Structure formats: structure tokens, C-alpha cells
Amino acid sequence: MPNPKSYSKTQIVLHWLIVLAVLFQFFVHDAIAELWEARMEGEIANAPSPDIHAAMGIVIFALMAWRVWLRFSQGAPALPAGDPALARILSQSVQGLLYLSVIAMPLSGAVGWFFGVGGAIEAHGIIKNLILLLVALHIAGALAQHFVFKSNVLMRMLGRA
Numbered sequence: 001m002p003n004p005k006s007y008s009k010t011q012i013v014l015h016w017l018i019v020l021a022v023l024f025q026f027f028v029h030d031a032i033a034e035l036w037e038a039r040m041e042g043e044i045a046n047a048p049s050p051d052i053h054a055a056m057g058i059v060i061f062a063l064m065a066w067r068v069w070l071r072f073s074q075g076a077p078a079l080p081a082g083d084p085a086l087a088r089i090l091s092q093s094v095q096g097l098l099y100l101s102v103i104a105m106p107l108s109g110a111v112g113w114f115f116g117v118g119g120a121i122e123a124h125g126i127i128k129n130l131i132l133l134l135v136a137l138h139i140a141g142a143l144a145q146h147f148v149f150k151s152n153v154l155m156r157m158l159g160r161a
């Protein structure tokens with residue numbers, strides 16, 4: 001895999017676009033939740049209908065697919081050489097799990113919504129909590145890199161390194 005000195009512009013833009021889109025999903029889900037409940041209680045037909053949360057989820061899935069492809073084709077800059085081994089393992093595991101869960105989130109939502117699978121929507125709720133935990137660790141790691149280890153890891157994802 002390539003070993004670049006910095007992220008490409010596209011990688012940086014995709015990172016922050018996905019952050020905004022995921023944030024959007026955390027705030028805009030009341031309408032789809034109500035529709036889902038009505039479907040499950042038999043008040044309306046158990047069939048999908050157009051919805052902004054579902055649409056944005058599909059956009060996130062496409063952006064993630066693009067991001068993963070760029071990660072393999074362009075690589076990503078290495079962590080600073082002096083980082084403790086434990087910090088390195090932790091940061092790579094959190095990042096890997098974050099990729100997986102942000103891909104699993106739209107997949108579980110879509111399987112539940114389009115095929116009426118209750119278990120998939122339950123998984124959607126569980127993955128939500130996993131994402132919250134991973135994002136908290138990811139932000140803590142980025143802040144630790146910046147303020148404790150004084151590396152350029154945060155700045156390079158802001159396009160300033």
C-alpha cells in the first residue's frame with residue numbers, strides 16, 4: 001500500500017463531509033422512527049417510503065465506499081514514529097472499528113427499512129452506541145496527539161500539515 005506524507009484533499013474533504021452527515025443522522029431520525037413504529041404496529045403497510053434519514057444514510061454508504069477505496073489506492077500517512085506501541089494499537093483499532101461501524105450502520109438501517117427486518121433495526125440501535133463510544137475515543141486520541149504528544153496528526157486531517 002502507498003505510504004504518503006499527507007492525506008489527499010479528497011480524503012480530507014470526505015472525512016469532514018462524513019462527520020457532518022453522521023451528525024445529521026443523529027439529529028434527524030424522528031420521522032423515520034415514527035414511520036417504523038407505525039409499520040411494526042400494523043397501523044400502516046409494512047413497506048418502505050421515501051425518507052430523508054434513509055436517503056442520507058445511502059449517501060454516507062457511498063461516501064464510505066469511496067473513502068475505503070482511496071485508503072487502499074492512496075494509503076494514509078503513518079502515525080508518528082515515537083508513539084508508544086499501546087497508543088498505536090489503540091488508535092488503529094478504534095479507526096478500523098469506526099470504518100466498520102459507519103459501514104454497518106447504513107447497511108443495518110437499509111436491510112431493516114427496505115425489507116422490514118426488525119432485528120436489523122435493533123442492530124442499528126446497538127451500532128449507534130458503538131459509534132458514540134468509538135467517536136469519543138477517536139476525538140480523545142486526536143486531542144492527545146495534539147496537546148500531549150504534540151504531533152501533527154490532528155493538523156494533517158485539517159489540511160494544515
Ligand code: HEM
Pocket residue numbers: 022025026029032033034036037053054055056057058060061102105106107108109110111112113114121124125128
Ligand atoms: C451512517 C448512516 C446512519 C446513521 C449514522 C444513522 C443513525 C441513526 C440514529 C442515531 C438513529 C436513532 C436510534 C436510536 O435512537 O436508538 C437511527 C434510527 C433509525 N434509522 Fe438510521 N442511521 C443511518 C443510516 C440509516 C439508513 C440507510 C436507514 C434506512 C434505509 C436507516 C433507518 C433508520 C430507522 C428505521 C430508524 C428508527 C429506528 C427505531 O425507531 O428503532 N438509518 N439512525
